[in-house]
Amino acid sequence: xxxxxQHPSTLSVQxxxxxxxxxxxxxxxxxxxPWYKQELGKRPQLIIDIRSNVGEKxxxxxxxxxxxxxxxxxxxxxxTQPEDSAVYFCAAGSGYALNFGKGTSLLVTP
Amino acid sequence: GAGVSQSPRYxxxxxxxxxxxxxxxxxxxxxxxxxxxxxxxGPEFLTYFQNEAQLDKSGLPSDRFFAERPEGxxxxxxxxxTQQEDSAVYLCASSLxGEKLFFGSGTQLSVL
Numbered sequence: 264x265x266x267x268x269q270h271p272s273t274l275s276v277q278x279x280x281x282x283x284x285x286x287x288x289x290x291x292x293x294x295x296x297p298w299y300k301q302e303l304g305k306r307p308q309l310i311i312d313i314r315s316n317v318g319e320k321x322x323x324x325x326x327x328x329x330x331x332x333x334x335x336x337x338x339x340x341x342x343t344q345p346e347d348s349a350v351y352f353c354a355a356g357s358g359y360a361l362n363f364g365k366g367t368s369l370l371v372t373p
Numbered sequence: 374g375a376g377v378s379q380s381p382r383y384x385x386x387x388x389x390x391x392x393x394x395x396x397x398x399x400x401x402x403x404x405x406x407x408x409x410x411x412x413x414x415g416p417e418f419l420t421y422f423q424n425e426a427q428l429d430k431s432g433l434p435s436d437r438f439f440a441e442r443p444e445g446x447x448x449x450x451x452x453x454x455t456q457q458e459d460s461a462v463y464l465c466a467s468s469l470x471g472e473k474l475f476f477g478s479g480t481q482l483s484v485l
Contacts, residue, residue, distance in 0.1 A: 269415075295472055306377075306464070306476040307416065352415050359404060359429070359471045363415030 265290040267355050269364025276343050277372055284367045286353035287335045293355040296329060296336045301366075302349045310351075311338070343371045377477035379465050385483045386455045394450045394480045398467030406474065407440055407450050408464040416464055422448060423471075434459075455484045 266289040276282050288296075297312035313320045313327045313336065320327050324343075329336040336355075340347055348371045353364045378397040386392050398405050403424055408416035409432075418432040424445035433440070437455075442448040452459055462481045466474040 267415075297473070299474075299476075306478045307474075308476070309473055312473065354415075359406070359421050359468075361418065361472075361474070363417070365415050366413070 265293055265355055265360070265362040267353060267362045267364045269353050269367060271367060272365065273368045273370070275370045275372065278343060278345060280343055282340045282343055282347070282369055282371075284338045284351055284353070284369070285335060286337070286355070286364050287333075288355035288362075289334065290355070290357075291331075291334065292357055294357045295355070295361070296327070297354050297361070298327060298338050299352045299354065299363075300349045301352065307352060340369075343369075345371050345373055347371050377465055377467050377475055379463075379477035379480050381480060382478065383481050383483075385485065388456060388484055389454050390484075391451065391453045392455055392482065394452075394463050394465075394482070396448045396450070396465030396467075396477060398446065398448070398465070399469075399475055400446075402467035402469050402475070403445075404468040404471045405442055405448050406466045406468070407448070408466065408476075409434075410462040410464055410479070412461075419450070419463075452482075455482075457484050460484045 294315040299307040301307040326339045350366045354361045405422040407419040421429040422442045437453045439451045462479040464479045465477045
């Protein structure tokens with residue numbers, strides 16, 4: 264089955280800096296790669312996703328890149344703000360079958 | 374409704390007790406998923422429904438776990454004879470396209 268590795272497990276940045284979270288996956292059949300944000304005690308929420316036929320996608324301060332050959336994808340957050348502090352999960356899969364990484368706890372300090 | 378609703382929000386059970394966790398998906402969402410999230414971990418897939426049909430239950434940890442969605446809307450996850458290792462947050466998610474998941478707030482189960 265699919266195995267998704269995510270790193271780093273924790274990340275601390277100063278407000279205004281960029282943050283990058285990386286994930287690797289094992290199953291070359293995976294074609295859908297979403298990112299979820301989970302604030303403390305709240306539900307995971309989809310923030311951005313990318314499909315295997317696209318190499319990069321951007322939405323305001325958030326971007327995701329995908330390297331199918333190397334089987335890795337990354338989340339980039341620019342101009343970080345304190346409200347970006349949360350746990351971020353990557354996932355990989357095809358159809359309905361999604362496998363999640365273990366999460367990255369991002370702390371943005373003012 | 375505004376989103377996926379789960380109840381109860383918290384459940385404390387004594388070891389050996391049966392529990393039932395409820396999920397109300399977003400109206401019109403055909404797909405429904407149950408995930409288990411241990412502390413500090415990502416969600417782990419348990420089971421998937423398309424309407425009332427349970428198409429995949431490969432993630433259910435044991436035969437003590439049972440899920441149903443009899444009318445293709447509300448779903449219940451039942452755990453029989455709970456054990457300490459069942460303690461986790463149980464997340465329900467629904468989806469219109471089977472991929473973009475809308476999660477509920479989860480039920481935090483503590484087995485003592």
